[in-house]
Amino acid sequence: MKEQNHYLKDSRLIETHYGEEYEHYYNAIVPPVFLNSLNVFPTIDDYYDSDKTDRHVYCYGRVQNPTVRILEDKIAALEHGEGAFVFSSGMAAATTAVMAVCHTGSHIVCVRNVYGPLKTFLTQHCTEQFQMQVTFVKGDRLEEFEEAITDDTDLVVLESPSSIMMTLQDIRGVAAIAGAHRARIYIDNTYCTPIFQNPLDLGADMVMHTMSKYIGGHSDIIGGVLVAKDKELLAKLSLMRELYGGILGPMEAWLGIRGIRTLEVRLRQHEKTALAVAAYLEKHPRVKKVYFPGLPSFPQYELMQKQQQGNCGLMSFELDGSVEQTKAFCQALRIFKIGVSWGGFESLVTMPFARASEEETAWLGGAQNLIRIHCGLEGEENLIADLEQAFAAL
Numbered sequence: 001m002k003e004q005n006h007y008l009k010d011s012r013l014i015e016t017h018y019g020e021e022y023e024h025y026y027n028a029i030v031p032p033v034f035l036n037s038l039n040v041f042p043t044i045d046d047y048y049d050s051d052k053t054d055r056h057v058y059c060y061g062r063v064q065n066p067t068v069r070i071l072e073d074k075i076a077a078l079e080h081g082e083g084a085f086v087f088s089s090g091m092a093a094a095t096t097a098v099m100a101v102c103h104t105g106s107h108i109v110c111v112r113n114v115y116g117p118l119k120t121f122l123t124q125h126c127t128e129q130f131q132m133q134v135t136f137v138k139g140d141r142l143e144e145f146e147e148a149i150t151d152d153t154d155l156v157v158l159e160s161p162s163s164i165m166m167t168l169q170d171i172r173g174v175a176a177i178a179g180a181h182r183a184r185i186y187i188d189n190t191y192c193t194p195i196f197q198n199p200l201d202l203g204a205d206m207v208m209h210t211m212s213k214y215i216g217g218h219s220d221i222i223g224g225v226l227v228a229k230d231k232e233l234l235a236k237l238s239l240m241r242e243l244y245g246g247i248l249g250p251m252e253a254w255l256g257i258r259g260i261r262t263l264e265v266r267l268r269q270h271e272k273t274a275l276a277v278a279a280y281l282e283k284h285p286r287v288k289k290v291y292f293p294g295l296p297s298f299p300q301y302e303l304m305q306k307q308q309q310g311n312c313g314l315m316s317f318e319l320d321g322s323v324e325q326t327k328a329f330c331q332a333l334r335i336f337k338i339g340v341s342w343g344g345f346e347s348l349v350t351m352p353f354a355r356a357s358e359e360e361t362a363w364l365g366g367a368q369n370l371i372r373i374h375c376g377l378e379g380e381e382n383l384i385a386d387l388e389q390a391f392a393a394l
């Protein structure tokens with residue numbers, strides 16, 4: 001279907017239809033949810049050959065499902081990958097990626113600000129059970145990667161921008177260094193979505209998105225995806241998903257397909273709102289620092305412009321006030337609800353380091369009174385007014 005669209009100037013919006021084969025489901029404009037757990041065959045040989053024949057032959061729902069496949073084809077097209085596999089959560093995708101590439105004794109280079117539970121998986125599970133070694137890097141200087149990556153490094157774990165401190169890594173630069181040592185690059189691209197950054201084009205090997213955030217987009221699914229270009233790697237990921245059994249359910253896949261249809265318009269609106277909110281916060285006398293890659297004052301703004309096409313609704317900032325005052329500020333907000341996660345309609349607020357140790361907080365470049373907000377779709381004037389009344393209550 002992609003081939004038919006070459007005459008279009010901007011095929012991105014059309015890619016939201018990619019992978020849909022109307023003729024296979026009575027020309028319905030919206031693909032159905034295939035809730036079947038298995039498919040049947042006319043002969044025993046057809047059954048045995050099912051995984052070798054064409055892509056429209058399905059056998060068992062833990063391996064593949066038509067609704068799931070439509071979603072995977074779309075995400076692969078949007079990320080410029082050769083293929084994609086969706087999982088029951090972002091963490092299922094992330095851990096499968098690590099186990100597909102690493103083995104006992106593997107060396108991993110990982111950025112400090114990577115998603116916390118993945119760090120826990122690496123440092124507590126992989127090091128203890130599989131004697132892997134993890135070297136953490138801040139990630140803002142290429143020299144640091146050069147020093148950390150060795151010929152024993154199997155995996156480099158990136159997240160750019162990261163989801164609390166919004167730190168970036170030079171993806172192209174890291175890819176050149178990792179490539180020289182035959183190390184694979186995994187990157188969490190959840191912040192940008194495929195709309196604002198395509199790391200496979202910059203040299204990454206595996207892109208992960210948690211679909212629980214913007215791809216789902218309505219705070220109603222948990223899911224994850226891995227996208228890759230390399231066919232050998234895709235075959236490995238496919239096998240690992242089948243064996244670990246972490247495939248996404250068909251209903252969630254269908255909601256993912258629905259989410260993708262509006263992904264770009266939602267993202268552009270989140271970005272517009274976030275830019276207005278970040279500019280407002282930056283000028284506010286009670287705000288010490290704003291962490292948002294879309295602000296020209298952001299230390300890595302130039303790198304952001306080089307590798308991203310935009311920024312989402314997520315940012316952090318520091319108040320000039322104690323942890324207790326900051327808690328009161330968060331609790332005074334009415335539109336921004338207190339809660340983890342992000343990427344849906346709703347504006348949200350958290351204090352990611354309020355209970356972290358000072359040591360851990362400093363290691364990540366944060367502060368205990370740091371506030372992270374997700375700018376939702378309630379309208380920028382409303383969000384700024386909400387912040388304004390919370391500042392007034394300080």
Ligand SMILES: *Cc1c(COP(=O)(O)O)cnc(C)c1O
Nearest residue numbers: 089090091115163190210212223
């Ligand atoms: C939420 C999140 C994850 C984990 O995704 P789940 O679907 O909750 O497993 C990974 N990375 C980032 C950046 C996230 O925000």
